[in-house]
Amino acid sequence: MLTIKNLKAGIEDNQILKGINLEIKAGEVHAIMGPNGSGKSTLSAVIAGNEDYEVESGNITFNEEDLLDLSPEERAHKGVFLSFQYPVEIPGISVSNFIKTSINEKRKAQGLDPMPAKDLLKMMKGKMELLDIKKGYLSRNMNEGFSGGEKKRNEIFQMAMLEPKLSILDETDSGLDIDALRIVANGVNKLKSDDNATIVITHYQRLLDYIIPDFVHVLYNGRIIKSGGKELAHELEEKGYDWITKEADKQWA
């Protein structure tokens, strides 16, 4: 589904990703872990198409299509979804209005008519139940005055509504207490299917107790320095990152 080859990217003259290679197939869950400043958020921003970042070389293909040629909205239309680490507050637009607009823009791009309001509300209601979201939430302004946990839940709610093929969860666990974490993880697990894939970006192993990855990758200094199965996450939790990063420092010195 997603193939990243030798991706080098950064901001202005500062190279952050120094050659990323990654292959993700439908139905898989990949966790990307790594210490602060290793380039985890940059990777997710580049996949989503944030124009603040410049791609120097390498390529990303998504279902046989060159992703780097597409605008952020086109990527979303093809099924890429990024759950933001820091969701943006948009005063003046309600959650329901925002989601309606994004769903209908996607449908427009696919040559479909807007979703009838009745169907849309029914769908929203179902997804709200899934994520244990209370009534009244739909009429609140997008992320305005939301707590950290509410913002993250709102991201997953949008994911549930947009039904993407590839979801990137960027530090979705940060700011969540254990109950919220369980609900969000449960939502993500229920949305999982053989047709979609998930990238979970996280600092801690905690989230991976709830969302079980098929593969774990360690990102450090702009490179994936180790990949393994879910047991790698446990090993990192136990031993920290030092034992791998020291070796990497030697190799790339």
Add this chain to the structure above:
Amino acid sequence: MGLINNIKSYSETLNLSEEKRGQLNSFLDEGFPTIKDEDWKYTSLKKIITEDFSIENKVGNVSDSDITNHSLGFENQLIFVDGKLISSPKIKGLTIDGFTDFESRNNNAIMNLNASICNNGFSITIDKNIVIEEIIEILFFTTTKNNFSQYRNQITVGENSEIKFVEKIQNLNNSTSFVNYFTQINCDKNTNVEFNKIQNNTSNSILIDNVDVYQKSDSTCAVNTLIFGGNFTRNNLNFEQNGSNCESNMNGVSVLDNNQFADNHTFVDHKSAHCRSNEMYKGVYLGKSKGVFNGKIMVRPNAQKIDAFQSNNNLLLSDDSSIDSKPQLEIYADDVKCSHGCTIGQLDDDALFYMRSRGIGIEEAKAVLTYAFASEAIENISVEPVKLLAQNLLAQKLNVDLDFSL
């Protein structure tokens, strides 16, 4: 040649009273204001008044479809064609007449011109203790080409009464039209009045719109101004509070492009204690458009416990657009709460990317953010079709096919 000469020759055909002759002469002596006048510093009439406008109105024809196309379709419509009142609703407790002269207290050059030779307009009187549920829609159509026209209107609301208006001036040909418009609203004790102005005239229309509101105690009056069309618009909106517990509300939304110009001058005169004013003006500027905002708040020495709020927020969406914004607070009482704020900015890039990552195209994302920006003022309008119109005009202006309601 030129507007002043045309006014002069037109006035010679009239049989004016001594008083009106005096008002006209004082206008002719002074002339139209220039950028040397403090109140017109950023707003120039120089080019406009060199044009050869005709002063006399020939009453033309307006078809039913013109009315349908340019109105919000309320049942109760007051319709003027080239100054002539052709239709007026009949509602219990409401007296509607055509032009009826009255004295105004404002006597600058433009108001003197209006007072001296204007003979078009309406007079609406609302009896005491009446709540008019129906919205009164007032439509002014111009069919005469290159026309200078004036209106002089008075609305008098009796004690404990409530009423809402929607008003629109529409030019039905593509020539330049110039309207000098004046409405005086007298709000008696414990009244509630909402006046919505839809300024969406053709792209070469010129408007000077003056509104004076006089409020007695316990009255609430809101004037909402939506500017989408026109070439040149100058609004002078003045509130005078005479009595305690008055509330004056002003909401403004300007969305301009190309070479459009709009100037909102507001003045709230807090003359009595325990009163409030709320003012929210939002400006969105595209192309080479230009805006001016000047919000003056005066709190007189004995007007204690005043709560006055003013905000003017502006979005400049192009390199060539501009806004001059000036809050002007004069406070002579010591126990008051006055706040004002002014911002000039662009759309937030983080928010744009966030929306694009959700599949919302860049133009649509800009439109949604722009709508979100203006919505705070739009939401204060209580007449639902006016709100909806504002949303549609905004989408139209930003060239997107979006529906902001759910």
